[in-house]
Amino acid sequence: MRLRYWMLLVLRVLLTALIGTVAISLYMTLINSDMGILDAVKSLPLNALSMCGMSIYLWNSTAIRAQLPVAVGFGSTRKEALAGLQLERLISALLLTGILALTTLVGGSTAEAVRGHLLAAFAALFALGAVGDLFGLAYDRFNTRGIILFMVIASLLVMFFAIQAIGSLNTLPQRIDLYAVLAAAVLWGVDFCIQVGVFRRYAVHF
Amino acid sequence: MELDEQKTIYTQIKELIETDILRGVLLEEERVPSTNDLARRYTINPATAAKGLGLLVDEGILYKKRGIGMFVARGAAETIRKKRQKEFLEVRIRELKQEAARLGISRQEIIAMLQEDEEHE
Amino acid sequence: MSKLVCKGLTKHYKDVEALERVDLELESGKIYGLIGRNGAGKTTLLSLLSGQAPATAGEITLDGAKVWESQPQLDRICFSRELNVSAGSGVGAMKIKDYLKAGRIYFPKWDREMEARLVGLFQIPLKKAIAKVNKGMQSMVTITAALCSGCEFTFLDEPVAGLDVVAREQFYKLLLDEFASSGRTFLISTHIIEEAASVFEEVIIVDRGSILLKEPTDELVSSFRQVSGLDAEVDAATAGLEIHHSQQLGRSKEVTVRLAPGQQLEAGHDVDVKSLNLQKVFVALCGEE
Numbered sequence: 001m002r003l004r005y006w007m008l009l010v011l012r013v014l015l016t017a018l019i020g021t022v023a024i025s026l027y028m029t030l031i032n033s034d035m036g037i038l039d040a041v042k043s044l045p046l047n048a049l050s051m052c053g054m055s056i057y058l059w060n061s062t063a064i065r066a067q068l069p070v071a072v073g074f075g076s077t078r079k080e081a082l083a084g085l086q087l088e089r090l091i092s093a094l095l096l097t098g099i100l101a102l103t104t105l106v107g108g109s110t111a112e113a114v115r116g117h118l119l120a121a122f123a124a125l126f127a128l129g130a131v132g133d134l135f136g137l138a139y140d141r142f143n144t145r146g147i148i149l150f151m152v153i154a155s156l157l158v159m160f161f162a163i164q165a166i167g168s169l170n171t172l173p174q175r176i177d178l179y180a181v182l183a184a185a186v187l188w189g190v191d192f193c194i195q196v197g198v199f200r201r202y203a204v205h206f
Numbered sequence: 207m208e209l210d211e212q213k214t215i216y217t218q219i220k221e222l223i224e225t226d227i228l229r230g231v232l233l234e235e236e237r238v239p240s241t242n243d244l245a246r247r248y249t250i251n252p253a254t255a256a257k258g259l260g261l262l263v264d265e266g267i268l269y270k271k272r273g274i275g276m277f278v279a280r281g282a283a284e285t286i287r288k289k290r291q292k293e294f295l296e297v298r299i300r301e302l303k304q305e306a307a308r309l310g311i312s313r314q315e316i317i318a319m320l321q322e323d324e325e326h327e
Numbered sequence: 328m329s330k331l332v333c334k335g336l337t338k339h340y341k342d343v344e345a346l347e348r349v350d351l352e353l354e355s356g357k358i359y360g361l362i363g364r365n366g367a368g369k370t371t372l373l374s375l376l377s378g379q380a381p382a383t384a385g386e387i388t389l390d391g392a393k394v395w396e397s398q399p400q401l402d403r404i405c406f407s408r409e410l411n412v413s414a415g416s417g418v419g420a421m422k423i424k425d426y427l428k429a430g431r432i433y434f435p436k437w438d439r440e441m442e443a444r445l446v447g448l449f450q451i452p453l454k455k456a457i458a459k460v461n462k463g464m465q466s467m468v469t470i471t472a473a474l475c476s477g478c479e480f481t482f483l484d485e486p487v488a489g490l491d492v493v494a495r496e497q498f499y500k501l502l503l504d505e506f507a508s509s510g511r512t513f514l515i516s517t518h519i520i521e522e523a524a525s526v527f528e529e530v531i532i533v534d535r536g537s538i539l540l541k542e543p544t545d546e547l548v549s550s551f552r553q554v555s556g557l558d559a560e561v562d563a564a565t566a567g568l569e570i571h572h573s574q575q576l577g578r579s580k581e582v583t584v585r586l587a588p589g590q591q592l593e594a595g596h597d598v599d600v601k602s603l604n605l606q607k608v609f610v611a612l613c614g615e616e
Binding site: 249 | 357358367472499500503504507525526527528544545547548588602
Binding site for chain 1: 379401405407429432440472519
């Protein structure tokens with residue numbers, strides 16, 4: 001029943017963010033050109049989406065993270081509260097990957113290859129991060145240091161993927177998407193620090 | 207010598223019930239308020255109310271019917287009256303004598319005062 | 328009968344020793360009062376007892392089983408603390424209805440009927456964010472959560488902060504009603520001592536990180552006397568007794584003493600003797616540095 005609570009929270013935040021993201025992206029595209037809506041959707045710029053996507057991710061994490069003290073305050077074990085947080089991150093990651101996959105499919109021929117690579121980068125970014133955090137569920141075996149170490153490794157792998165993706169860019173949207181990747185990296189770094197803070201605070205003496 | 211301006215709550219509960227019995231608010235063989243009734247009425251812990259009632263049971267003023275509650279014992283009013291008369295003598299008269307001693311009033315003067323007072327009624 | 332026990336409980340923060348080797352036993356079916364000066368360690372104690380913060384040393388058990396990170400034990404304990412909405416924390420931004428919903432989810436015995444009744448009684452604005460309502464309303468929310476939790480051991484930290492006297496009276500009555508029907512244990516920390524004294528079966532006094540005493544309220548209060556009069560007479564009457572407070576003005580002296588069971592003031596002295604109430608007892612015990 002409690003897992004359902006976390007999932008409902010996640011879904012609610014995600015849905016809000018999703019609608020907001022698509023709306024903002026559409027708006028940004030429309031004001032910059034005279035395209036019809038369907039065309040605008042087809043050419044949704046990946047950088048705008050990825051920026052918004054990262055924002056979703058962070059926003060989720062912050063909103064859900066705020067639930068931690070409430071959950072613990074109402075008698076949840078820290079283990080379970082943290083597990084809820086990781087579940088959220090996993091769902092966020094999967095959903096974001098879905099968004100990116102969608103834009104690739106809809107995007108037609110415009111910078112398809114670029115998008116494909118970046119999609120791989122982001123997917124890896126989030127999926128690895130989320131999977132790494134899920135290992136935190138095995139709290140009996142991991143202590144705080146172990147979890148942080150795992151997160152460091154996951155992040156390095158992600159950076160590796162991202163750099164590979166940048167290296168294969170050789171089309172026009174390259175510069176724009178590069179900024180997107182860098183912005184994503186920064187946001188990821190911020191989220192990483194916040195997660196570490198969360199773990200240090202709650203993953204105590206399991 | 208002891209002048210308790212602030213009696214313990216259970217003592218106050220005890221005296222409340224006793225006074226109600228004297229006044230005919232509670233009659234013999236009648237059920238007295240339960241600990242929860244008293245707790246709710248006076249915003250006190252039920253255990254405190256129970257202590258007060260328990261003392262009355264010990265003194266034979268109330269008796270317990272298991273599962274039903276506490277009831278006023280036969281002759282309770284008389285028991286209380288006798289008890290309070292004794293207390294009157296022990297506490298109030300003693301206070302009177304102490305204060306009189308402090309003020310330098312002799313026993314004869316006290317008796318004279320009482321007689322004078324009675325004549326004026 | 329259930330027991331929540333802590334042994335050797337110690338909590339050190341960076342440079343503060345909040346609790347030092349505290350031993351305490353709480354029984355089911357009682358209302359306890361927890362009093363102490365600011366910073367004495369009351370909130371820390373409640374936080375540790377309810378498994379919400381890790382202890383530096385010592386252990387806390389409920390019927391012999393460890394409380395820390397153990398869901399079956401945590402399900403039986405509720406700590407409704409003062410909502411701290413400063414620093415834009417997550418709780419402050421939460422809507423009251425979401426906060427109560429979280430409570431409903433996490434407490435297995437949550438009483439929905441009581442929740443509806445209390446929301447109506449206190450007129451709690453469910454759609455408002457916690458930080459946007461006044462302190463009194465925040466207190467009512469924490470009281471609602473505590474009472475509806477249905478937990479065997481329920482702790483309330485300063486539940487009446489910000490409540491006006493009418494609301495406070497409502498709270499005590501609600502508390503006693505719930506206690507009468509459920510027999511849950513309540514441990515209530517408060518600064519408004521005298522008002523709540525009649526509700527506490529036992530009183531626990533915390534002073535500078537340790538438990539000064541834990542006694543039935545009536546016994547504690549009735550063991551104290553305030554003796555006043557001519558200084559020589561007062562000294563003679565209180566010779567050999569445990570003195571807690573002494574004040575002298577000219578030849579007039581006022582002394583607070585504690586009588587051990589069976590002890591009496593020495594008779595035959597011209598002194599005024601008064602009883603104290605719980606508040607005065609507390610000040611006599613913890614008032615001086």
